[in-house]
Amino acid sequence: MEARSPWSGLQGVVEAELHPPVGPVHQPEWIVAGSKSVTNRVFLMAAMADGSSVIGNALRSDDTYWCLDALRRLGVKADITGEDIRIGGTGGAWPNRKADLYAGAAGTVARFLPGLLAGDEGGLWRMEGSRSLRERPIAPLVTALSAMGAEIRYADEEGKLPIEIAGKRLRGGAVSLSGSVSSQFLSGVLVTSPYAAEETEIVVPDGIVQHAYVRITIELMERFEVPVTHGDRFDRFVVRPRRYRGQTLSIEADASTACYPLAFAALTGGYIRIANLDPRTRQPDIGFAELLRRMGCRVGLDGGAVELWGAPRLRGGFEISMKEMSDQAITLAAIAPFADAPITITGVAHIRTHECDRIAAICESLGKLGIRVDEREDGMTIHPGIPSAAVLPTYDDHRVAMSLALIGARVPGIRLLDPGCVSKTCPTFFDDMSRLGLQVRLHSV
Numbered sequence: 001m002e003a004r005s006p007w008s009g010l011q012g013v014v015e016a017e018l019h020p021p022v023g024p025v026h027q028p029e030w031i032v033a034g035s036k037s038v039t040n041r042v043f044l045m046a047a048m049a050d051g052s053s054v055i056g057n058a059l060r061s062d063d064t065y066w067c068l069d070a071l072r073r074l075g076v077k078a079d080i081t082g083e084d085i086r087i088g089g090t091g092g093a094w095p096n097r098k099a100d101l102y103a104g105a106a107g108t109v110a111r112f113l114p115g116l117l118a119g120d121e122g123g124l125w126r127m128e129g130s131r132s133l134r135e136r137p138i139a140p141l142v143t144a145l146s147a148m149g150a151e152i153r154y155a156d157e158e159g160k161l162p163i164e165i166a167g168k169r170l171r172g173g174a175v176s177l178s179g180s181v182s183s184q185f186l187s188g189v190l191v192t193s194p195y196a197a198e199e200t201e202i203v204v205p206d207g208i209v210q211h212a213y214v215r216i217t218i219e220l221m222e223r224f225e226v227p228v229t230h231g232d233r234f235d236r237f238v239v240r241p242r243r244y245r246g247q248t249l250s251i252e253a254d255a256s257t258a259c260y261p262l263a264f265a266a267l268t269g270g271y272i273r274i275a276n277l278d279p280r281t282r283q284p285d286i287g288f289a290e291l292l293r294r295m296g297c298r299v300g301l302d303g304g305a306v307e308l309w310g311a312p313r314l315r316g317g318f319e320i321s322m323k324e325m326s327d328q329a330i331t332l333a334a335i336a337p338f339a340d341a342p343i344t345i346t347g348v349a350h351i352r353t354h355e356c357d358r359i360a361a362i363c364e365s366l367g368k369l370g371i372r373v374d375e376r377e378d379g380m381t382i383h384p385g386i387p388s389a390a391v392l393p394t395y396d397d398h399r400v401a402m403s404l405a406l407i408g409a410r411v412p413g414i415r416l417l418d419p420g421c422v423s424k425t426c427p428t429f430f431d432d433m434s435r436l437g438l439q440v441r442l443h444s445v
Helices: 036-048 062-073 108-118 138-145 183-195 211-223 254-270 286-294 326-338 349-353 357-368 398-407 419-424 428-435
Strands: 011-019 026-030 053-055 078-079 084-088 100-101 124-129 151-154 163-166 171-175 202-204 238-239 249-250 269-275 299-300 306-309 318-321 343-346 373-376 379-382 414-417 437-442
Touching: 011 398, 011 419, 036 053, 036 084, 036 108, 036 183, 036 211, 036 254, 062 100, 062 108, 062 419, 108 124, 108 138, 108 163, 108 183, 108 249, 138 151, 138 171, 138 183, 138 202, 163 326, 183 202, 183 211, 183 238, 202 428, 238 326, 254 269, 254 286, 254 306, 254 326, 254 428, 286 299, 286 306, 286 326, 326 343, 326 349, 326 357, 326 379, 326 398, 343 437, 349 357, 357 373, 357 379, 398 414, 398 419, 398 428, 419 428, 428 437
Parallel strands: 026 269, 053 249, 100 124, 171 202, 318 343
Antiparallel strands: 011 414, 011 437, 053 084, 078 084, 124 163, 151 163, 202 238, 269 306, 299 306, 343 379, 373 379
């Protein structure tokens, strides 16, 4: 709860009680807010740029609030006017040379901003995060930045936040960085590299858990006029010294957030059209629509929108690696009990180190509902069943809360504790689900 921001929803709400809709959802023009992953990347590049940037459709959530808050503490001018946010670029020299920064629970802040600070000579900054963020690893990033010449010290536990950063000009040069824990470490080094003194060559010896988010980082760097050279296998990257240039752009819809109304329509046998989600997006969670097609839904991916018609009964009986769209692994797990055969999820061992151990959390939650789940290190098998109502913790994890809320589409009386954690990426989640037909009763202190 310490990561809640002024942009949070559900202040003071301790429980959400959920009941099924009275009928199938029917929403022909559903609009999804801007992508969190894209918003924070754009904020940071805009802050480093020469010149100002105007950003439309930026997500307003806890994660993006703490990103803007950190930039303002660094002296960046960030003005909100209507739907637009104008960020004054610093040219890579932070106006405030000393500051205490708080990242909330935002991995994109904790893993992208340190390198941008470390390369600015003469500054001294401390970065802290929420309890859940302090449990997440940061050592691979610190090791890679140190190889470029950064001076970063752990202020408490080795390999975790908080950290202290003494700014100095980064050298660049050759860097080896594992991609097996999180693609955010690689993106953090990529975003920093243009401001190094020399060309930076990044080698990834063991593969990347989510290639798509690295591709998004590269395409946004190129939008800010910094080219990145890379191979088809994404195992080697070269970035030459260059400065970002301010841009005017609009943030695309968040494909991850769109998965919850799509899954809700699938569970209720209804229809929804996500009107502002382009099927050609680079965001990997667009693949969830095709997964729902595999489960028996009819899906349309034409005309710059995503449509879904739910099936009378969802199909199971398959195994799938969710490595590239791992944020939706527990979404699939939440709807899997309603399929006609078991579903096995693999390839997501890395989600054990996200906001919580997501594999353990969803397995425990489904078990409380009376569903048989076979847990493994890199995933799980969920068996069909009829869930019973229960009181479920949300583990201060937005994706756990949003996934478990879907079960309320079929099961009356699901009760979620600390529902406000959804504000990390979607403060309006329960209002949105209510508009779709889910019956939501919020209980305050």
